[in-house]
Amino acid sequence: MPEPIHYTRLLPGMELTSAQVQRLIERLSTPESPRPLVFETWADDEGITHLVGRAESGKPTVRTLLRTHLPESRTLRISRPATPKRVARLRLTPKAMPLRDDATSDVLHGIYSVFAGRRKGETIALQVVLGRGHRPVAVPAKILDPSRTVPELVLRGAGSAPSETRRRVAQHAGQARIEVTVRIGVTAAVPERRQQLRGQFLSALEQLEAPGARLSLVNESPSRWEQCALGWRPLPLTASQLTGLICWPVDELELPGLPPRHPKLIPPPSGITEKVSIFATSTAPGAEKRIGMTPEGRLLHTAITGGTGSGKSEIFAHLALSDITAGRPLVLIEPKRQLVDAIVARAPKSAAGRIVVIDAAEPNPVGFNPLDIGDRDPGPVVDGILEVLKTVFTDGWGPRTEELILTGLLTLVADGQRRGIPHTLLDLPMLLSDDGYRRSVIGAVADDPILAGFWATFNELSPAGRANMVAAPLNKLRKYVLRKNIAAVLGQARPKIRVRDAWKHDRAILVPLNDALIGPGASQLLGGLIVAEAWLATQERATEDNPRSRPGFVFIDEVQRYLHLPTSIDDALATSRSYGIDWHVALQGRGLVPAKLVDAVELNARNLVTFAASPKDARELAKTTTKLTTDDFQALALRHVYGNLVTDGAPAGWFSAKTEPPAPDSGHADKIRAAYRERFAGDAAPTVHAERRSAPKNATPPPGDASPSAGEVPAVRSHQRRRRP
Structure with a gap:
């Protein structure tokens, strides 16, 4: 049988x-x-x-x-x-x-x-x-003609095969x-x-x-x-x-009914997780599996490339929601608000109280004060702020402007520490333009020969000389920090939550920056300041015994607009990896990003995901693999990607996938928003300058990430010009 x-x-x-x-x-x-x-x-x-x-x-x-x-x-x-x-x-x-x-x-x-x-x-x-x-087998020199039909055999006999027929038969038999x-x-x-x-x-x-x-x-x-x-x-x-x-398709033939040759559909490596942070499904025939990333793999950083509307934000949404659900801390910056709205709408009920949205478009937004340094060394804090201001104020920024802004920031920080109530960036224009207010502040740096010397020289100038010196930086500062929406966020001297505490308290801090509502320059300023704060908070994890056991995540869409640090991006990403903080960055293409930033991302971001690429980007991506060509990277359909993710500590190779559709709304958005607004949003409060002047020099500010005590008035600063004392 x-x-x-x-x-x-x-x-x-x-x-x-x-x-x-x-x-x-x-x-x-x-x-x-x-x-x-x-x-x-x-x-x-x-x-x-x-x-x-x-x-x-x-x-x-x-x-x-x-x-x-x-x-x-x-x-x-x-x-x-x-x-x-x-x-x-x-x-x-x-x-x-x-x-x-x-x-x-x-x-x-x-x-x-x-x-x-x-x-x-x-x-x-x-x-x-x-x-x-x-x-x-070999064929004799003469063979019978195999093409003769039965009638021909009867009437004419078999006969010898013609030379051409014999040649073909011999070739076949050979x-x-x-x-x-x-x-x-x-x-x-x-x-x-x-x-x-x-x-x-x-x-x-x-x-x-x-x-x-x-x-x-x-x-x-x-x-x-x-x-x-x-x-x-x-x-x-x-x-x-x-x-x-x-019937197997061969030689890259374009056969009817088959998918196009490009993009090639490549199965994922066996080590890709199907259980954690799922964001896509593989597209190779017969190899359909869910695609995710482990927290350990993500610590080698992630870069997502794709044009506007390609789906980068949806990947961010899936990853961020997985972190929120698992109770992992994160800080997310995006240049619109759709991504933040989507995350809040899809987040679980348990996220209420852990999600905090810093949205300058809200009537009473959650505050952020980069000058509220607590017990930090003022130098690194001010360096981060200065780097952001330098990037935003690209036109007309020179050594004199940099010295003036640097001295003003250090002075405000010192006076805030002396009085126990931090200053805000909204005080910087007043420091430069109001003589009486400046005299009330610079006493805090009387013991610093460099800062005191600068202000002594500055005050000796004629009013016209001082006005000429501060005209350019004042115009730039007022253009952004005195905008009503930005002032409502940056004008809170004692915000009820500190971005630096996200890693300590497992917060998910989401920052929508809608250019249409707050202006592109103000958006870049606020986003850059929060990214700088996240970097400082990352460095502070050096004091933890095993920070990698409690990973945290930073998400930055349109990274070139907001990632401006006082150190090289290479060093920042390498240090963050050591301290258990992963950076996810999204960019539209290499042509829109400074070359140094592109090089830093390519060197340090080991998890790569790309949507359909531009010709220039496709050529660069094709150099990273022998499996894919420029045509493959350019031919990806909407929501389709190529990925190269870390498994076992190293990138495992490119594969094709399609991003997961949006998760359904959880129905808890209103509760989540009510929770952070009730606990952390600023209040419409009067100016606090009188409070600052009367506060004891050694007053202790309330701890970060805590609500004010009963009867305490939250320090929401006014940006209106004050009378001299």
Whole structure:
């Protein structure tokens, strides 16, 4: 009793060549090759599927041959489809006349055209059953003419074959051949349609015909298909003739009904997690799996590239929501507000109290005061603020402006520490322009010879000289920090929450920066200041015993607008990794980002995700892999990406995927917003200058991330000009 046949689905790989297939068939033509062996191709509503059937005893040999000759192919377990309703076997007349051996491309195009014309509910299949193999043999100088028909044999005798016929027969016999049975199977609703498909398929196969050789179809019982039986008078075919009949797409042919060659669909590495921070699903056929990132892998930083509307924000949303759900801290900066709104709308109920939105567009926003330094060293804090101001005030920024702003910031910080009530950036214009207010502040730096000397020289200038010196920086400062929306955030001397405490208290601090509502310059200023604060808070984790055990995350969309630190980005990213803080950055393309920032991101961000790339970016990305070309990186459809993620501490290689659709709204947005507004939002309060003047010099500010005590008036600063004392 013959062994039962077991079937495996074969994914040939997009790099498959006809030469590889021919070498495999030549190996299968030897007598020791396993039998039975069947190749089937099915076209149905699920697409085009390639099967390999073999007995259980032949499994090791077949698997080894496939891996050896088709290294890019993969196999999957599958159940064989139902037997077609109409089956026909391919017949060659006369059998001794060889077919064409240069028709692989024509045959494949013809077969796939029939597949592409299939209607819904119809099944079209091709079965190739391999029989006995024959080694090459020599042909005598004279042979009988194999093309003579029976009447011609009766009337004229066999006769010698013409020289051209003899040459073709000798060429065919000089190659390894396999006895093959080829069947066509069709399932359709009506007999007329089945007959039509059968005729179309025969027309596709007739492209193998050579002079004197004719192909036709002979009806067979469907049971012959089911049993994979060798038919009567099998066809003796060479490897080159069989390449098209096996039906695997080869040589990057653009075949009807198949996906485009670009972008290539590449399966993900085996180490990619399917359980944590899921943001996409792989798109390679037969390798569908969810794509996620572990917190440990994300500590090697993540860069996402794509044009406007490509879907970068949606990836941020999935990752940030996974962190919020798991109770991990994060700081997120975005240049609009859709992303923050989406996160708040989809966050779980448990996030109420942990999510804090700093939104300058709100009537009473949560405050942020970069000059509220607590027990920090003023130097690094002021350096970070100065770097942001320098970036925002690109035009007209020079050494004199930098010295003036630096001295003013250090003075305000010193006076705030002396009085116990921090100043805010809104006080900087007043410090430079109001003599009386300046005299009340600079006493705090009387013991600092450099700062005191600067102010002594400044005060000795004539009013006109001072006005000329401060005109340029005052114009820049007032343009941004005195905007009503920004002032409402930056004007709170004692905000009820500190950005620096996000890592300590597992907060999710979300910062929407809508240019249309607060202006592009003010947006860049506020975003840059918060990023600088997150960097300072990252450095403070050096005091923890094992900061990597409590990872935190920073998300920055349009990173070139907000990432302005007083140290190199390379050092910042390397240090953050050591202290357990991962940076996710999104950018539209290399052409919009300073070269130094691009180099720093490419060097330090080991997790890479890219949407459809520009020609310039595609060329750079293609240099990172031999599997993908510039055409692949440019041809990605909407929401489709290539990713190269960290597994086992290193990038595991590029793969294709499609980003996950948005998660449904949780229905808890109102509760989440009410929670942070009630606890952390600023109040419409009077100016606090009188409070500052009367406060004891050593007053202690309330601890960060805590609500004021009963009866305490939150220190919301006014930016209006004050009278001199």
